[in-house]
Amino acid sequence: MKAKVYVTLKPSVLDPQGKAIKHSVELLGYNGISDIRQGKYFEIAIDGSLNEEQAREAATRMAKEVLSNPIIEDFRVDIEK
């Protein structure tokens, strides 16, 4: 089982990296892009001792305490069996 954690900047927080990436992509000729936001992705391998609910609970706590900074970031947890 895997817990997948996506950490993204809050919409209100400026993302200079995303802006620079958008600029480069546009230089390559990609059109129709209104915005790019950069985030982080974590794959957490869960061993057999946790069930799905426990894995989700642990990953959520981890995301809150370590993987994200709640002042500037949001997160989402997905569990893949």
Add this chain to the structure above:
Amino acid sequence: MKFGVVVFPGSNCDHDAYHVISKHVGQPVDFIWHRDTDLSSYDAVIIPGGFSYGDYLRAGALARFSPVMNSIRQFATEGKLVLGICNGFQILCEASLLPGALIRNRDLHFICEHVNVRVESTNTPFTHELKRGSILRMPIAHAEGNYVCDDATLAELQREDRIIFRYCTADGRVTDESNPNGARDNIAGICSRERNVMGLMPHPERASEDLLGSSDGRDVFSSLAGTLAAVA
């Protein structure tokens, strides 16, 4: 009085801070390894600049979980003095000892240059020997110095006179052009509600000798020492 300079894996301004305290302030100072937890012999702790844990995850994010940080939290709760410089400021924000966060510079560059900051408050143990409105020239060296906080936090910092340094022009005007990294309200340094914890992005320890181009930062350390001398 005794100073401690915390050393994380990746700290690189620890020796500069140590040098300024021992040589210019003339007080005893120890390095404190980040796994040490006994701070009982210290009156002030400096969290120096550098790249603790390689800035992995977010600048300062992993240093917050080092054993010494629980002791520093306790140390701060007791009203003792904690000064975070650059990465130290980032660590204090990640540890919630100071509000807000430091994100990527507006223009993405790692900026390494001397900047001007205006002293906005002398009502701290770190700035009482400075003059309000005076301009200090100090170097910055960071990629994540762009201070962000929500509206409520900014209003609180302003209301409680907790914005200590702001980026400004050479003649002391706080403008967008003089803001090197996009920091909200040109904030370069803030203090805690109790005023005993201060963080700033510029490096006063690298601006403490004329030989290095500026000695403006030395007053921060002499203020600190003056505070401790008055208490003793």
